[in-house]
Amino acid sequence: MPRRGANEGTIRLRKDGRWEARVLVSGPDERRVRRSILGRTRASVRDRLRETLQTEAAGATPLASARLTVGTFLRQWLDDSVRPARRPSTFASYSCIVRVHLEPGLGHLKVVTLSPQQVQRFLNAKSASGLSPRSVAYIRAVLRQALGEAERWGLVHRNVARLAQPPYVPRRQVRPLDSDQARVLLAAIDGDRLEALYLVALGVGLRQGELLGLSWRDVDLQSGTLEVRQALQRVEGKLILVEPKSVTSHRVVALPTVVLEGLRRHEARQTQERRVARQWRDDPRALVFTTTVGTPLDGITVTRRFQALLARAGLPRQRFHDLRHACASLLLAQGVAPRVVMETLGHSQISLTMNTYSHVVPSLGRAAADRMDELLGRRMA
DSSP: OOOOOTTOOEEEEOTTSOEEEEEEEEOTTSOEEEEEEEESSHHHHHHHHHHHHHHHHTTOOOOOOTTOBHHHHHHHHIIIIIHHHSOHHHHHHHHHHIIIIIHHHHTTSBGGGOOHHHHHHHHHHHHHTTOOHHHHHHHHHHHHHHHHHHHHHTSOSSOHHHHSOOOOOOOOOOOOOOHHHHHHHHHHHTTOTTHHHHHHHHHHOOOHHHHHTOBGGGEETTTTEEEEOOEEEEETTEEEEEOOSSGGGSEEEEOOHHHHHHHHHHHHHHHHHHHHOSSOOOOTTOBSSBOTTSOBOOHHHHHHHHHHHHHHHTOOOOOTTHHHHHHHHHHHHTTOOHHHHHHHHTOSOHHHHHHHTGGGHHHHHHHHHHHHHHHHHHHHO
16 A cells, blocks of 8 residues: 655545545534545545645634534525525525435535535436426535535535536527517507506516516606515415515616506506405505405416417417516617616626627627718718
8 A cells, every 4th residue: 555645644545445534623613523535536535635734724614523414504504594695485495406306315415525426426317317407507506505605614625516517508598579579569468457567577677576566655657767676476375575686676767658658557547446346455565566456466377367468469478577588678679778778677797688688789780880881981971
C-alpha cells in the first residue's frame, strides 16, 4: 500500500475497493470528532481531505454531524429557511418536491458524504421513470437551493447538487396572439362580464394572480394608473392574498385608454351586481374582479372561461398567461423600449425580457435598419 504524503492524514484502501481518509474535525458541539472521507480514487480523497484540513485551520463553522441525513436536513431547511422567507405557494411546492421525490430517493443518505455521483444517479433515475426534463430540473433546483444553504451554514464543504448535470430542458416556444388576433379577441370579449380582466391582462401584462388580487384601492381611474401590491393564490385549498412574486413585481403601471375605459365599465357593472345580489359578500379588500356575489375568482375557472372564449372566436388555444406574453410582444413590435417593457411586466432583469421574447427581435432589427436607411439616405441625397 502506498505511503501517505505529508499533511494527508490517514488514507487507506478499504476492503470494498474505496479509499478512505480519517481526520479529526470540530463537531457541532465544538468537540473533536473523527470523520471519514470516502472516494473511488486516492487522489479525490486526498483533495477532499486537504479541503477539510484547510477549513479547520481557517476556523470555519463545524461540519454537520455525521449522523445528519439528507431527509432530516431538508425538513429543517423547509421550516427554518423556506417557510419564513418565501410565499406560501413556494413553500407548498418545495415541500411537495421534498416529500415526493427527494426524501424517498436521497433522504436516507448522510449530508456530509452525499456525492455528485449519487445526485446524478438520482436525477437520471427520475428521468428514466418518465418525469419531464422540466420536472427533473426543478427537483435539482430545489435540492441545489437547500444544499446551498447547508454550504452557507458550514454544514458541508460544497454543494454537490450544483455539480450534478441537469437534464436539457427545451425552451418553450412562445406563440402569443399577434396584432390581428388581438383585435379579434377584443371584439369577442366586448360585453363579457370579465371583459376588463382580459383587457388588463392584454393591455399591461399583469400575471393572473396579480389580476385576481387587484384591489380597487390600488386602481386610480383619475390618473389612469394601477399599483401591483398583492396577488391571489390558492394554498392548501384556500384562496389567499400574498406578496407579489418579487421586489420588481411591486410596480405602478400606466393604463392605456382602452383598458381604463374597460375598468370604468366594469366598476359600473360590479356596482349593479352588488345591488341585485341577494347576499353580496362585502370584503375589506374590495377586489376588482370577483364572482357575481363578491367572492374571489378562482384562477382555474378564469382560464377555462378564457379558453372557451378563444374557441368561440376561432382563435388558437392559449394559456391565460399567454396574454402577458402577447402584451410584451405587441409592445416590443411597436418599438417600445425593452427597459419600459421590463418595468411594465415586473421582470427582474432585462435579459429575462429579451430572452423570453427573442422571437420579436428579428422584426425589431429590420425596423432599426429601415430607420437608419431613412436617416442616411436623406443625408446622402
